[in-house]
Amino acid sequence: xxxxxxxxxxxxxxxxxxxxxxxxxxxxxxxxxxxxxxxxxxxxxxxxxxxxxxxxxxxxxxxxxxxxxxxxxxxxxxxxxxxxxxxxxxxxxxxxxxxxxxxxxxxxxxxxxxxxxxxxxxxxxxxxxxxxxxxxxxxxxxxxxxxxxxxxxxxxxxxxxxxxxxxxxxxxxxxxxxxxxxxxxxxxxxxxxxxxxxxxxxxxxxxxxxxxxxxxxxxxxxxxxxxxxxxxxxxxxxxxxxxxxxxxxxxxxxxxxxxxxxxxxxxxxxxxxxxxxxxxxxxxxxxxxxxxxxxxxxxxxxxxxxxxxxxxxxxxxxxxxxxxxxxxxxxxx
Amino acid sequence: xxxxxxxxxxxxxxxxxxxxxxxxxxxxxxxxxxxxxxxxxxxxxxxxxxxxxxxxxxxxxxxxxxxxxxxxxxxxxxxxxxxxxxxxxxxxxxxxxxxxxxxxxxxxxxxxxxxxxxxxxxxxxxxxxxxxxxxxxxxxxxxxxxxxxxxxxxxxxxxxxxxxxxxxxxxxxxxxxxxxxxxxxxxxxxxxxxxxxxxxxxxxxxxxxxxxxxxxxxxxxxxxxxxxxxxxxxxxxxxxxxxxxxxxxxxxxxxxxxxxxxxxxxxxxxxxxxxxxxxxxxxxxxxxxxxxxxxxxxxxxxxxxxxxxxxxxxxxxxxxxxxxxxxxxxxxx
DNA sequence: ATCGCCTTTGCAAGCGTGTGCAAATGCTGC
DNA sequence: GCAGCATTTGCACACGCTTGCAAAGGCGAT
Numbered sequence: 001x002x003x004x005x006x007x008x009x010x011x012x013x014x015x016x017x018x019x020x021x022x023x024x025x026x027x028x029x030x031x032x033x034x035x036x037x038x039x040x041x042x043x044x045x046x047x048x049x050x051x052x053x054x055x056x057x058x059x060x061x062x063x064x065x066x067x068x069x070x071x072x073x074x075x076x077x078x079x080x081x082x083x084x085x086x087x088x089x090x091x092x093x094x095x096x097x098x099x100x101x102x103x104x105x106x107x108x109x110x111x112x113x114x115x116x117x118x119x120x121x122x123x124x125x126x127x128x129x130x131x132x133x134x135x136x137x138x139x140x141x142x143x144x145x146x147x148x149x150x151x152x153x154x155x156x157x158x159x160x161x162x163x164x165x166x167x168x169x170x171x172x173x174x175x176x177x178x179x180x181x182x183x184x185x186x187x188x189x190x191x192x193x194x195x196x197x198x199x200x201x202x203x204x205x206x207x208x209x210x211x212x213x214x215x216x217x218x219x220x221x222x223x224x225x226x227x228x229x230x231x232x233x234x235x236x237x238x239x240x241x242x243x244x245x246x247x248x249x250x251x252x253x254x255x256x257x258x259x260x261x262x263x264x265x266x267x268x269x270x271x272x273x274x275x276x277x278x279x280x281x282x283x284x285x286x287x288x289x290x291x292x293x294x295x296x297x298x299x300x301x302x303x304x305x306x307x308x309x310x311x312x313x314x315x316x317x318x319x320x321x322x323x324x325x326x327x328x329x330x331x332x333x
Numbered sequence: 334x335x336x337x338x339x340x341x342x343x344x345x346x347x348x349x350x351x352x353x354x355x356x357x358x359x360x361x362x363x364x365x366x367x368x369x370x371x372x373x374x375x376x377x378x379x380x381x382x383x384x385x386x387x388x389x390x391x392x393x394x395x396x397x398x399x400x401x402x403x404x405x406x407x408x409x410x411x412x413x414x415x416x417x418x419x420x421x422x423x424x425x426x427x428x429x430x431x432x433x434x435x436x437x438x439x440x441x442x443x444x445x446x447x448x449x450x451x452x453x454x455x456x457x458x459x460x461x462x463x464x465x466x467x468x469x470x471x472x473x474x475x476x477x478x479x480x481x482x483x484x485x486x487x488x489x490x491x492x493x494x495x496x497x498x499x500x501x502x503x504x505x506x507x508x509x510x511x512x513x514x515x516x517x518x519x520x521x522x523x524x525x526x527x528x529x530x531x532x533x534x535x536x537x538x539x540x541x542x543x544x545x546x547x548x549x550x551x552x553x554x555x556x557x558x559x560x561x562x563x564x565x566x567x568x569x570x571x572x573x574x575x576x577x578x579x580x581x582x583x584x585x586x587x588x589x590x591x592x593x594x595x596x597x598x599x600x601x602x603x604x605x606x607x608x609x610x611x612x613x614x615x616x617x618x619x620x621x622x623x624x625x626x627x628x629x630x631x632x633x634x635x636x637x638x639x640x641x642x643x644x645x646x647x648x649x650x651x652x653x654x655x656x657x658x659x660x661x662x663x664x665x666x
Numbered sequence: 667a668t669c670g671c672c673t674t675t676g677c678a679a680g681c682g683t684g685t686g687c688a689a690a691t692g693c694t695g696c
Numbered sequence: 697g698c699a700g701c702a703t704t705t706g707c708a709c710a711c712g713c714t715t716g717c718a719a720a721g722g723c724g725a726t
Binding site for chain 2: 005006049051052053054055056058059062064066069073074075076077079080081083084087088091096097098099100101114115117118119120138141142143224228253254257258260261280281284285286287
């Protein structure tokens with residue numbers, strides 16, 4: 001109906017009686033412009049409703065301000081928490097987040113990265129899956145920065161942020177022992193993600209060091225329903241475990257609910273449970289789950305800091321610590 | 334270290350021995366290009382790792398392909414579910430989602446919309462808060478489309494997607510009555526969002542029609558902790574309610590946990606509870622919450638359909654239905 | 667008055683793309 | 697061979713912005 005055109009710097013310049021460069025410089029921090037002209041430009045800009053076109057700016061500056069977040073299963077508690085934190089920190093750093101949802105299909109992450117390339121994203125942050133090496137090479141070659149969160153890959157030039165998953169496994173073993181547990185089990189999904197497998201190995205190794213065997217069960221994807229199935233499998237064994245480490249809080253929630261409902265197990269008296277992630281639900285009164293906290297804020301801070309720092313190839317690996325969160329799903333020693 | 338420049342259509346053209354226009358047309362669906370040149374262009378493009386620069390394309394076409402999602406508290410189950418669905422549908426429609434996280438501060442949504450303007454987003458989808466009218470006017474005037482989800486505002490030219498919140502309120506009253514409940518209560522947050530208030534009014538009105546009074550309690554923001562507080566307030570009344578409608582599933586979860594733990598109330602025998610949203614946790618065995626399902630998929634479908642349709646000013650209001658989901662937090666009649 | 671210096675300003679080139687227009691090409695039917 | 701037509705191609709301009717460069721202006725010291 002009315003005009004369908006955004007007002008351009010030209011019109012602002014005309015109205016303010018200055019050159020178009022002056023307008024541009026007014027909106028470029030650190031550019032040389034006198035207070036007087038800046039004032040007049042601002043006035044005209046406000047009156048006309050002018051806003052810098054970041055598409056055009058990105059074209060010139062070779063820097064779009066866009067950061068691409070690549071993630072699957074956004075609706076999952078841990079993922080959405082991390083996503084939320086990342087977008088906030090990015091915004092505070094003057095960047096803007098472009099969200100690309102991937103699935104489990106082959107090439108899904110690759111397609112996402114190509115989208116990032118098309119929009120000339122300054123960086124991509126990969127929270128799920130693993131891209132093909134040829135694509136990441138393309139990104140890096142073109143100056144796009146790459147952050148891999150909890151993806152254990154040996155991409156050179158990318159920032160890798162990882163947790164001490166392996167250590168968590170051993171820490172929880174001592175907690176179980178102190179609680180008097182002797183028949184340990186590990187409940188994992190079949191996803192085979194490096195971080196999940198590291199937790200598993202850490203747990204098994206630490207138990208072995210103390211002379212204990214661990215029953216390992218794996219099923220499905222990393223969600224509530226898989227936790228239910230895992231509970232049925234583990235709790236119907238002749239030697240019923242009395243200390244179960246679930247690779248994920250979601251698994252633990254499903255596990256606990258099924259243990260109580262279908263097997264009338266009392267937690268923590270008859271069975272101790274631990275998880276990983278410290279999702280919001282872990283603190284809910286129905287679970288009171290002992291777990292390890294994903295340092296969501298630290299992850300986001302590190303990622304954004306590295307992006308801000310420009311192409312400094314010094315550190316490209318950050319190891320963060322997952323804090324132990326003690327709750328009542330494990331008996332006090 | 335290596336070249337920091339993306340390859341442009343120029344270089345592809347040169348390598349393929351054609352004009353730059355040919356390259357452009359090859360990547361423009363429906364453009365006139367012979368199969369032979371298309372083949373040669375594609376070959377050269379693949380070899381060089383060429384990807385159309387969407388910033389430049391957006392500049393020319395006056396259509397960026399970007400849709401801005403404006404939302405607060407992304408990590409919340411319902412929000413993240415809707416977000417996930419929206420990004421997926423947008424991707425399928427060839428758009429890309431730009432995520433802007435808002436908070437409760439004044440002008441937060443306005444700042445988000447300005448970000449959308451700067452990136453010349455084709456549309457903005459607002460899931461939280463309410464922008465200032467002057468900003469939305471600016472958006473609409475510039476041809477940016479606007480979708481308001483569950484925000485009851487009278488913005489002209491924007492698509493408003495709403496639920497039958499009011500009707501849900503009355504439907505749940507009959508369910509409570511059939512279960513034998515006589516002392517009804519409504520647990521709300523203090524947010525005062527139109528959709529929350531509509532549920533409240535619908536519940537109260539329907540109860541009144543059947544000759545029943547409703548105790549209303551409001552506290553805090555719409556989360557688990559608020560549900561806990563509301564439980565303490567409602568369950569310490571001398572006339573303890575036996576049927577509580579929580580404005581939100583999150584509230585209901587907190588309510589149920591506290592009712593059981595701190596008041597030893599047995600659900601549903603001594604107390605029936607219902608919620609709204611049908612978040613994932615509502616189906617968890619610890620809650621088995623009767624609730625109304627946010628038609629997340631329908632919402633996303635409608636939004637994207639409307640965006641695809643171009644500027645058709647015929648329908649700008651969609652009323653969707655929240656399906657009743659029966660679970661065991663209410664006694665069978 | 668002249669010079670040197672610093673700040674501010676305008677010009678114009680360029681970023682990578684889409685597209686109208688006219689020229690070129692190929693094909694068909696006489 | 698030629699007119700008539702449809703298809704394909706290239707040229708050149710436009711999109712809105714940044715920025716190097718040189719010119720202009722202000723100002724104090726000589």
